[in-house]
Structure formats: structure tokens, C-alpha cells
Amino acid sequence: MPTIKINDVALSVNPGTLVLDACRTVGIDIPHYCYHPALTPVATCRMCLVEIKGQPKLATSCTTTVPPAPKDNPDAVVMEVFTNTPAVADARAGVMEFLLINHPLDCPICDQAGECKLQDYSYHYGSGDSRMGEVKRRYRYEDLGAKIVIDKNRCIHCTRCVRFTREISGGGELTVASRGSHLEVTTFTGKSMDQNPFAGNVVDLCPVGALTSRDFRFRKRVWYLKSVPSISRHSALGNPIWIDHEGNRIHRFRPRPLVGKETTHFISDEERYAYTRYNRTGLAPVAQLNGAPGSMDAIREALQSAGPAAVIGQGTFGCDAAQRLGELATSAELRYGSGDRTVAVVLPKYQTSSDGILNRRGFEERGFRFGDLEDLLGKVERGEVKAVVLLHDAAFTSAGETALLSRILKAAAFSLAMECEPSGLGRAATAWLPITNCAEESDFIVNHDGDLRRYQKALQPPKGVRTVPAWVKDLVAVPATV
Ligand code: SF4
Ligand code: FES
Incomplete structure (x- = not known):
């Protein structure tokens, strides 16, 4: 492995490593705009310039790679990089001045304020002054369909968004038009971004506030938001996401x-805008027994006295929930999995699973059998199983499976449904318990690739709404004897 020196610190890296990435491994963050690990490097912004010993001009660290070591001296120092020289500082200040020539000073009304790379780098590397005496170029903001709004005044022409639509989502809706100071990012005539199911990613990619989300525009200042690590429940990939919330409401x-996982840089718009499902509205749901508010003691007694019990766990919940739910089954063979949703593979390069059931693997590892609900129906109809406990989310079940589950619940002597919000199926059960949604609890899943992915609690659930493990603890409790 060749050795390079960065500001006189030696490190060994694989040949072909970008200098920008090598600097990061030793904790040196190189300012950059156009570079993105999932996109082809183009070196247009010139913000990542560094000095390399022996080279007459500064080099862009986002396109300069570490050369291989000579065969007769594999540990040789092949490159010496400097990121903190006066020449580098002068170049960064100059680039910032150019980038800000036409940029409006509208941070107080810009959605990007607080997470804007122009603000950050201007503060750290800018000169704090401008020699621009002319009138700045002006455009009106434009709608790029119903999801995205572009404010071209703020654009610094890094082309990240253009490359995304060409290289990742494939629609090529965005392009760069005109020349010189008239250069602008726009859509081809008549095209909007509405047909692009991954359009929302251009907002994340834009390092300044040029591309904004209509859904989030002018809604919240980002410094009020708290970010909690979570996962998307859309598919068995379990894409990692941030939940940005404030005031017990999710805002995005x-x-x-x-x-090292390029696939995790992007999520579909369906996943992105699913946050609205987890903001509760209306009165908090309460436990029900025979269609009326019921006490835990009465529900527990009805379940424990019913006879042999089976459980049906929908594979969209976490592993802790699956583990505790399984404890309610009279035997290990009476754990059934539900969920038959599939999702279209629209990004073949990044999406490798069409399974719409998030934690199928986690449930299977805990003894749940999927695709065997007919077997359970037979057992219930023959009277071998008297009680059925269903963990359910109506959003992830097909009409056919819902009908089958309904027959199972109706045939059982006692049925208990646990849901975040009451569904038609849940109301048909003898008893019903309100459970936390994924934003209101911490748990983990095992995704399609076998990766363990954790998610953390972001919201406080309403009073009386509890996690599955908390309910199961009460359901299996031995009643106190007088
Ligand atoms: S709109 Fe944003 S992402 Fe696109 S080129 Fe301009 S600054 Fe870059
Ligand atoms: S990040 Fe290297 S030139 Fe833009």
C-alpha cells in the first residue's frame, strides 16, 4: 500500500483513493460543493483545492487520486499533500468570492439557512468582503412540478442535481442552459420533476438553498429541529433515515x-413523504373489549382463559416486538407471519429487493412462518386454536390477506388485535390494544441483506399507548391472588 503525507502526517491508503477521501480519514475535512460520493466527479466548483508537492498549480482533491507505489519500494511516500498553506487559503477565499458574486443575501428567508454549505464555508474560508459593484443577476423562483421549487439566484452551478437525474434516477429532467454569467440550471421545456419518484433527493443534494421542497418550504427553521436516527419502513431494505422533529411533530x-454504503444516500419520495403517517391527530385510541373501553385485567383474563393461542405478527414491526409477541403463542409452531406487500424495483442499481415487508428476516429468525395463514385458519376452524393475537398495520397488507385475517379472527373464540391506529380489521377483533408507531419507540430490524438496523424513539406517544413488549408483559402476568 502506498504511503502519502497529509500536512506531514503519514498514512497508508489504497492506490486510486481520492485525496479528498484520504484527508477525511485523518480528520481533515476539505470544503467541497460539486463532489458527492455517489456521483461522477466533475471538479467544477474548485473549492477543494490543495497543494501537492512537486506540482506547479493547486489540484482539485476530488479528482486527484493516490498513485500506486513503485514495485521495488511498496511503502514509498508517493505524494505529499498540504491543505493549510497560504496558497490554499487564498484560493478558497477567492472561490468563495466568485461563488457569492451573484448569490443573494437572503439567508433570513432561505430554507437552507442553518445547514447551508455556503454559509459554513463563507464563515470558515471566505474573506468576509466582496468586490462586486454591479447589480446582481435576478430570476424569479420557478416550480419544477408539485414537489420541487428552484430559486436560481442561489444556484452555484455545482451540477450535483443534474448529475443525479442523469446518473441515478435516469430521467434527465434537469440540465444546464446558457453560458457565462447567464448559466442556469433548468428543466427541458415542458418537463416537470413530478414523474421522477426520487425527485426529493435533489433538495438534499443541493448544497445551497436553490432547490427546495414544496412540502417543507418556509415551514420550519432547521435549527429548531432535532434529528433522530431511524429507518424507512417502505421495504425490506430498511433504508436509514433521519427523523427531523419538533414539538412532538415530525417535519421531514x-x-x-x-x-461506505452508496445505496443509503437516496430514498424514494414515497418514503420521504411517509412522515405524515406518524403524526397523530385526534383523540388517543384506548384499549377496547367487545366494542367498549376495556381494562387490561379483563383483556388478560379473557386471553388466558380462552385456551391454546396463536400469534400473527406483521413483519413491519421491530425484533423486540416480535420476540415478545412470540411469547404469547402456546407453542413455537403457532407463530405466523403476515404481510404480502411488494414494491416495484425502480432503481435497479440501488434497490435490490422488491419485498415490501421491512423485518421479514427478523420475524423468521424468531420462529414466525410467513405465507402459512391458511394453515392457521384450519387449526382455528377445527378448534385446535382458540385464541389469536394479531399485530397489524393496515398500510402493509393486501386486500386478499386482510380478508383471510378477518376470517381467522372471526373463527377464533377470542381475538386480540394490536395496532397503532384502529383499522376495520382490528375493530372486528374481540379486544384491541393501541401500540406505539415506529417513531414513538426504539427497536431494531434485520433487513433484506441481513444487516441489523436500529431505530430510535423520536416522539412521545399519547397516554395509554404502549409498546408491544410493555403490553405483552401485562398480558402474560400472573393475576394476583387474594
Ligand atoms: S441547483 Fe443546487 S445542486 Fe443544482 S447546480 Fe445549482 S447549486 Fe448545484
Ligand atoms: S469539490 Fe472538488 S472541485 Fe468541487
């Missing part, structure tokens, strides 16, 4: 890229 989902 964002991708949460994992180091």
Missing part, C-alpha cells in the same frame, strides 16, 4: 447515509 424525513 431525510436519508441518513451510512459510511
Whole structure:
């Protein structure tokens, strides 16, 4: 492995490593705009310039790679990089001045304020002054369909968004038009971004506030938001996301890229805008027994006295919930999995699973059998199983499976449904318990690739709404004898 020196600190890296990435491994963050680990490097912004010993001009660290070591001296120092020289500082200040020439000073009304790379780098590397005496170029903001709004005044022409639509989502809706100071990012005539199911990612990619989300625009200042690591429940990939919340309300989902996993940089719009499902509205649901509010003692007694019990766990919940739910089954063979949703594979490069059931593997590892609900129906109809406990989320079940589950619940002498919000199926059960949704609890899943992914509690659940493990603890409790 060749050795390089960065500010006189030696480190061994694989040949072909980008100098920018090598600097990061020793804790030196190189300012950059156009570079993105999942996109082709183009070196247009010139913000990442570094000095390399022996080279007459500064070099862009996002396109300069570490050369291989000579065969006769594999540990040789092949490159010496300097990131803190006066020449580098002068170049960064100059680039910042150019980038800000036409940029409006509208941070107080810009959605990007607080997470804007122009603000950050201007503060750290800018000169704090401008020699621009001319009138700045002006555009009106434009709608790029119903999801995205572009404010071209703020654009610094890094082309990240353009490369995303060409290289990742494939629609190529965005392009760069005109030349010189008239250069602008726009859509081809008549095209909007509405047909692009991954359009929301251009907002995350834009390092300044040029591309904004209509859904989030002018809603919240980002410094009021708290970010909690979570996962998307859309598919068995369990894409990592940030839940940005404030005042016990979720305001947006964002991708949460994992180091070395390019696939985690992007999420679909369906995943992105799913946050609204987890903000509760109306009165908190309460436990029910025979269609009326019921006490835990009465529900527990009805379940414990019913006879042999089976459980049906929908694979969209976490592993802790699955583990504790399984304890309610009279035997290990009476654990059934439900969930037959599939999702279209629209990004073949990044999406490798069409399974719409998030934690199928986690449930299977805990003894749940999927695709065997007919077997349970037979057992219930023959009277071999008297009680059925269902863990359910209506959003992830097909009409066919819902009908089958309904027959199972109706045939059982006693049925208990646990849901975040009452569904038609849940109301048909003898008893019903309100459970926390994934934003209101901490748990983990095992995704399609076998990766363990944790998610953390972001919201406080309403009073009386509890996690599955908390309910199961009460349901299996031995009643106190007088
Ligand atoms: S709109 Fe944003 S992402 Fe696109 S080129 Fe301009 S600054 Fe870059
Ligand atoms: S990040 Fe290297 S030139 Fe833009």
C-alpha cells in the first residue's frame, strides 16, 4: 500500500483513493460543493483545492487520486499533500468570492439557512468582503412540478442535481442552459420533476438553498429541529433515515447515509413523504373489549382463559416486538407471519429487493412462518386454536390477506388485535390494544441483506399507548391472588 503525507502526517491508503477521501480519514475535512460520493466527479466548483508537492498549480482533491507505489519500494511516500498553506487559503477565499458574486443575501428567508454549505464555508474560508459593484443577476423562483421549487439566484452551478437525474434516477429532467454569467440550471421545456419518484433527493443534494421542497418550504427553521436516527419502513431494505422533529411533530424525513454504503444516500419520495403517517391527530385510541373501553385485567383474563393461542405478527414491526409477541403463542409452531406487500424495483442499481415487508428476516429468525395463514385458519376452524393475537398495520397488507385475517379472527373464540391506529380489521377483533408507531419507540430490524438496523424513539406517544413488549408483559402476568 502506498504511503502519502497529509500536512506531514503519514498514512497508508489504497492506490486510486481520492485525496479528498484520504484527508477525511485523518480528520481533515476539505470544503467541497460539486463532489458527492455517489456521483461522477466533475471538479467544477474548485473549492477543494490543495497543494501537492512537486506540482506547479493547486489540484482539485476530488479528482486527484493516490498513485500506486513503485514495485521495488511498496511503502514509498508517493505524494505529499498540504491543505493549510497560504496558497490554499487564498484560493478558497477567492472561490468563495466568485461563488457569492451573484448569490443573494437572503439567508433570513432561505430554507437552507442553518445547514447551508455556503454559509459554513463563507464563515470558515471566505474573506468576509466582496468586490462586486454591479447589480446582481435576478430570476424569479420557478416550480419544477408539485414537489420541487428552484430559486436560481442561489444556484452555484455545482451540477450535483443534474448529475443525479442523469446518473441515478435516469430521467434527465434537469440540465444546464446558457453560458457565462447567464448559466442556469433548468428543466427541458415542458418537463416537470413530478414523474421522477426520487425527485426529493435533489433538495438534499443541493448544497445551497436553490432547490427546495414544496412540502417543507418556509415551514420550519432547521435549527429548531432535532434529528433522530431511524429507518424507512417502505421495504425490506430498511433504508436509514433521519427523523427531523419538533414539538412532538415530525417535519421531514431525510436519508441518513451510512459510511461506505452508496445505496443509503437516496430514498424514494414515497418514503420521504411517509412522515405524515406518524403524526397523530385526534383523540388517543384506548384499549377496547367487545366494542367498549376495556381494562387490561379483563383483556388478560379473557386471553388466558380462552385456551391454546396463536400469534400473527406483521413483519413491519421491530425484533423486540416480535420476540415478545412470540411469547404469547402456546407453542413455537403457532407463530405466523403476515404481510404480502411488494414494491416495484425502480432503481435497479440501488434497490435490490422488491419485498415490501421491512423485518421479514427478523420475524423468521424468531420462529414466525410467513405465507402459512391458511394453515392457521384450519387449526382455528377445527378448534385446535382458540385464541389469536394479531399485530397489524393496515398500510402493509393486501386486500386478499386482510380478508383471510378477518376470517381467522372471526373463527377464533377470542381475538386480540394490536395496532397503532384502529383499522376495520382490528375493530372486528374481540379486544384491541393501541401500540406505539415506529417513531414513538426504539427497536431494531434485520433487513433484506441481513444487516441489523436500529431505530430510535423520536416522539412521545399519547397516554395509554404502549409498546408491544410493555403490553405483552401485562398480558402474560400472573393475576394476583387474594
Ligand atoms: S441547483 Fe443546487 S445542486 Fe443544482 S447546480 Fe445549482 S447549486 Fe448545484
Ligand atoms: S469539490 Fe472538488 S472541485 Fe468541487
